Amino acid sequence: MANNNGQATFDAAFKSQEFFDKNKKILLGAIIAVVVIVAGYFCYSAFIGGPREEKASTALARGQEYFNAEQFDKALNGDGAGYTGFVKIADDYSSTDAGNLAKLYAGLSYAYLGKWSDAVKYLEDYSPKGDAMVSPAAIEALGNAYAHVGQIDKAVSKLQEAADKADDKAEDGANNSLSPIFRLQAGELLESQGKKADALKVYQDIKKKYVNSQLVQSNEIDKYIERASN
Known part of the structure; x- marks a missing residue:
């Protein structure tokens, strides 16, 4: 209760829908602004982080495309055509940087879908960097x-x-x-x-x-x- x-x-x-609509644009803008930097980082880490990091970052890239296109269900759960979804990436590669970032994307995707308890779960699991x-x-x-x-x-x-x-x-x-x-x-x-x-x-x-x-x-x-x- x-x-x-x-x-x-x-x-x-807050008239919550209006409030969140306003702030999600700010949030999405902040994420999109660094997508190129993040992608560049994972291209670099693929050469020094070993095959596991490389595989995780490759899987993440397709999810980022779905996220940026606001196809959040596919971003979360996969597309049935080889991409498995942020949820599975976060679970399978939790020890990698790409797996950590998948938790963030999963949390944000759930937030956009209004599934707040799931959003809390994944956003709490994400480890912020510097x-x-x-x-x-x-x-x-x-x-x-x-x-x-x-x-x-x-x-x-x-x-x-x-x-x-x-x-x-x-x-x-x-x-x-x-x-x-x-x-x-x-x-x-x-x-x-x-x-x-x-x-x-x-x-x-x-x-x-x-x-x-x-x-x-x-x-x-x-x-x-x-x-x-x-």
Whole structure:
């Protein structure tokens, strides 16, 4: 019952479909932006990681194509024509980098399909790396998945962690594109719990730290500050 109540709160606060539709575009954009880099990495690792890594990365490549084409069922479960799916790749090659990335893609695919418990499972199993884009986006995705299954405290924590990770890789310690969005989501979740003071602090921190972000330059963040102040 507690999970149901948490989900109802989340839905009411965010008009959840509209909220996720907006954020999934950001998330997908972050993933697509590094697909070429990721593919290049696996081409390299194929020469130094041995036959197992090479086989796993080759299997993953077809799934990435289905994912980018938003054919999520095929991406997850295979196409019956030689590609076995992210789920099987993640299971069969769990010890490889490609198998780890398959967990991320599986989690994201389940999220797009609205299968949030499955999304949580695979996103929790994914091990973030030290990159500036994919790992923060993956942590943010887990935060959103937690929110959709009513685990709001975990969601807030992961969204803040995602922002921190993005900031760690920024030259000036402030990623003005990703981090303000992640923190804004955290603030909105705090508001949905009635924690207006905590939400207000998040919004004020956004305005202070991310001065070059669109949220601040457009004065959009001021609306959130005003709302949380009342």
